[in-house]
Ligand SMILES: NC(=O)C1=CN([C@@H]2O[C@H](COP(=O)(O)OP(=O)(O)OC[C@H]3O[C@@H](n4cnc5c(N)ncnc54)[C@H](OP(=O)(O)O)[C@@H]3O)[C@@H](O)[C@H]2O)[C@@H](O)CC1
């Protein structure tokens with residue numbers, strides 16, 4: 207698991223560090239110079255863009271270390287009177303040159319602003335960044351992005367590589383920072399604000415049948431989805447539940463015929479009350495928002511088992527919040543909104559996607575999976591995960607139906623709801639990448655790649 211900490215948490219860790227700030231800065235700068243040298247690969251000209259604070263100090267000290275290895279280094283000081291004093295003196299001592307405009311260089315180090323950045327790049331910085339044609343190495347984070355939210359409220363640096371210190375920050379998973387390198391500077395941090403599971407960790411949590419397992423061991427997933435108008439959503443969600451685990455799947459709804467035709471292994475009925483016992487429900491994809499859909503949602507919320515509420519069922523919950531009263535408070539709920547559904551439920555997402563998901567998770571006492579290129583998954587107890595998409599091919603019609611089916615199957619197997627949502631999201635993005643391999647795909651192809659994706663993550667689990 208890769209943890210990420212906010213700017214405030216990093217500052218607190220810096221305060222606690224037994225060594226002086228200047229020592230931390232030298233370590234950070236030396237790490238930056240080392241990464242720069244690897245990017246230069248023998249070429250010898252580096253430009254520094256240096257802002258008003260310690261981020262600029264890191265860049266100047268990195269320039270000092272690069273000078274000591276014979277690199278020609280030029281620095282533009284964006285706030286000359288506030289440039290880091292000791293860093294600038296060392297840079298000059300080592301033969302670094304302060305210039306008004308960067309000459310042609312092989313690499314540019316972005317030390318404009320780091321953890322204390324607010325808003326996008328300022329106009330003077332934009333002018334310098336726009337002239338850059340060389341690859342950019344960002345110090346701590348690409349300037350203009352917010353460390354905690356990854357949001358770009360204006361122009362920002364596009365980094366080929368970002369070198370960061372002590373620990374990762376949320377921006378490194380939430381925004382494009384290029385290749386991220388972490389340099390140990392001896393900071394010690396507590397439990398992370400945000401985490402990302404590795405593929406091997408997802409593989410390890412995926413339910414695997416044992417020798418004595420039967421069709422019930424992995425749990426029975428109930429799918430209440432689809433309508434006569436939208437049978438496809440039911441076919442996709444049921445298919446994902448069928449392929450996700452070896453557990454049994456029951457489908458209940460108006461698309462029973464279409465589902466039976468595609469998935470003969472699913473037990474299909476026309477109504478939830480006839481469906482029999484399940485260990486988790488998926489409700490919502492293609493369900494519609496009429497009275498029968500509302501009745502279906504109420505029935506599954508009353509069932510006393512974990513429920514994944516998706517798509518139309520989210521809209522129903524938003525328009526009729528009293529539906530939540532049907533839920534036994536002890537039973538896990540997973541909500542899977544995209545931004546518009548989230549807005550109906552809890553107000554506009556805004557720039558702080560992690561904060562928004564966390565607040566909604568606490569408010570609804572539910573795991574909230576907020577879809578996006580970086581999907582944020584927050585539990586009511588505060589644990590928060592992020593799942594990054596490798597590509598954007600999963601953003602296709604019906605893709606969400608597959609995701610909710612996978613979540614349902616993991617919930618039915620008894621997986622912790624946060625891990626069920628995160629595991630499903632991970633396998634879903636991997637399936638999209640495998641199926642697409644560079645070309646658009648329909649959701650049915652994504653679905654067909656689910657077994658490959660599960661196999662891929664399972665193969666990474668070290669054998670006991
Ligand atoms: N913590 C640690 O453990 C370690 C931290 N280290 C390093 O310190 C960095 C943090 O340094 P920091 O706190 O001095 O602030 P920093 O980000 O350089 O900003 C400086 C000033 O810029 C301004 N400014 C704001 N927004 C702006 C914008 N959009 N565009 C332009 N300017 C903007 C604003 O001043 P203002 O002009 O608003 O008065 C702000 O005060 C951190 O990222 C890491 O590199 C390492 O040395 C190792 C140990």
Ligand SMILES: [K+]
Nearest residue numbers: 316319345349
């Ligand atoms: K920076």
